[in-house]
Amino acid sequence: MPIAIKMPALSPTMEEGTLAKWLVKVGDTVSSGDIMAEIETDKATMEFEAVDEGVIVSIDVAEGTEGVKVGTVIAQLAGEGEEAKPAAPARAAKAEPAPAPVPAASAPAPAPVAGAAPKGDRVVASPLAKRIAADRGVDLAGVKGSGPNGRIVKADVEAAQPGAAVAAPSAPLAAAVPAVAAAVPDFGIPYEAEKLNNVRKTIARRLTEAKQTIPHIYLTVDIRLDALLKLRGELNKALEADGIKLSVNDLLIKALAKALVRVPKCNVSFAGDELRKYSRADISVAVAAPSGLITPIVVDAASRGVAQISREMKALADKAREGKLMPHEYQGGTASLSNLGMFGIKQFDAVINPPQAMILAVGAGEQRPYVVDGALSIATVMSATGSFDHRAIDGADGAQLMQAFKDLVENPLSLVA
Template sequence: MSIEIKMPALSPTMEEGTLAKWLVKEGDTVKAGDLMAEIETDKATMEFEAVDEGVIAKIVVAEGTDGVKVGTVIAVLAGEGEDAGSVSAPKAESPKAEAPKAEAAPAPVAAPAPAPAAAPKADGDRIKASPLARRIAAEKGVDLSGVRGSGPNGRIVKADVADAKPGAAPAPKAAEAPAATAASAPAAAPALVWYDESIPHEVEKLSNIRKTIARRLTEAKQTIPHIYLTVDIQLDALLKLRGQLNKSLEARGVKLSVNDMLIKALAVALTQVPKCNVTFAGDQLVKYSRADISVAVSTPTGLITPIIRDAANIGLASISTQMKALADRAKEGKLQPHEYQGGTASISNMGMFGIKQFDAVINPPQAMILAVGAGEKRPYIVDDALGVATVMSATGSFDHRAVDGADGAELMKVFKALVESPMGLLA
């Protein structure tokens, strides 16, 4: 018996994803554990493994298809002793089943609200196209009725409209003119010019990850009242200790970075000032008894924050080893959901780019993020005398609904003391 392979839920919050790439083709034999596809979720691009053994009889959803709902059949596997050539794709009942319902929908014609839903049926026939293809077509002025679909069951996908030339839509029938005009109004919205089209340019589709970053940062700035607190910290003692530790850890193949030590310092500071290790939850305040630090890592597809769990209670060597492995997997798009979901506070270090100081956006639902600038030689008061020291500026962004300014200031004071007297990080 043939086996239907369905779009998996690769994270607890995943409802749909993009089938980025097939790693197998029709006729290939797979066994449990073989990599079948790369699927882009709202968090990362992840590899999907086979759980059954058999021959790929039919690939139902083409690679590059956006908005594939969890549970949708994406391929069919021929079972043992079954002729792969005789296996047919599953009946496309979902789209066809929706069509009759949609046909009945226009009954309340007088109501203006349902008009947008009738847009795909202006000709009487439902045009099968992905949401992305429809959006691109609307932006470019492409008439979908004249586009030949290359997707499953003739569905129009992104590739079909990407290079299509703009063309006038067929004139609506007289009786349908008002409805078609009303239906076309919402579709025209994306065509608004938000940039100077006369400048040579190219338009790049946003990945699911970039869409999520945009949504979450917008949410953070619109809904979280940020308060920013900055301190200057002398790094010389920490740099000296780092050199000594790296010399002793060389035989173990461990090399501590300044960021590893700052992760530890933030975690210890949060345990000492637990009023900042919280989450605002409407009419409740969640107080964490463990400091899990989310660390901002830049990847080719966008920013992601793998987590060092219980960072206050593990050694610097362990933090360094974990961070290197997590950063490598993040840049390869191979992080597992449990490695980046959660965290009680975040740290973002842009010192390696020479950035002196910046204000980071809080990563909801967390209540604080620490922005770390570059360590640089500056005039500084050392032992009541003007001297030169290596100084770093660090700024804490706090959710003022959950953290009072005095508590945020206390956290920054403790963090500064830990970095300037770093032997406390070894205790």
């Protein structure tokens, strides 16, 4: 009997994914550890390895198929001594293209079987949609389904207001993230439509939720960089033989982590009826990858040396751009750092990355008139803005963190002590 190869759960929260690419074909012999496919989750594209040895006898889900549920049979493998014939007629040839994705939500569920269409007062909805509706107090009887045959899917429930019969077009979430692409007029302007990948959908959903549900407070400080830049130059000369070249960002990661240790009231997250106070500063660092923004994590950055941070950050950034990060490398973190200084951006306000309660936005270091010891002079100055979740962090505590960060950057020897 052929072995069923099922869609794996590549992260603790993964419920479905996109089978981005098959690296094997029917008739190929695979061994344990061979890479069989590339699967796109909501954060990265990951390689799927074979566990058993045998011959591929059928491909049951075509590459490019979206919304493949965890546990779905995607291929079949004939083990040693077995006849290389699938257990059932191959379904790959009949594989239907995935339904058009709903922005910032999972792909619609497969079409229901005959007789599953709504009858009378019966409501047809996916199990996930029913669970979300129950949690949010949404009445499914009045929700219009966008799935096959009117089936209610996750996106329809997320667009509905708790206790409301139907999500009105003017509802906040529906206005921020249109339920269907057709709802956005093109005004006759020529354009090319590019289907959203899972990463971009997740970014859209999470940032919309963050701005709608988290009361942001923004605090900005100007910081002299001259001492930090001088120390960086000296360290790079000393580390040149080891092939290490520190960036300003490496030192800022260390500074933020130490600031969080000094001001532990900001190293927290809001979790409903409790406040989680972290005893370790794990810094999520924003990296622009081809598929979208992702935040690999430097774990326990406050206790790591700057050379170690530099090596680790380079390796994580490379993996992020290749879409090869493992879930534990980007899930978690206690605070985030986003640096747009390399683009000449002077100052900006970043959106908090939930469930974290703060993110630090760093602008470019530039020559500015600056008062030093009561006299006007020229200094290299950087503006940094902290975005804080006001449910978890008071303004005074956020101000203390920004002051601690400023002190560490302007007196950088403590970063290497």
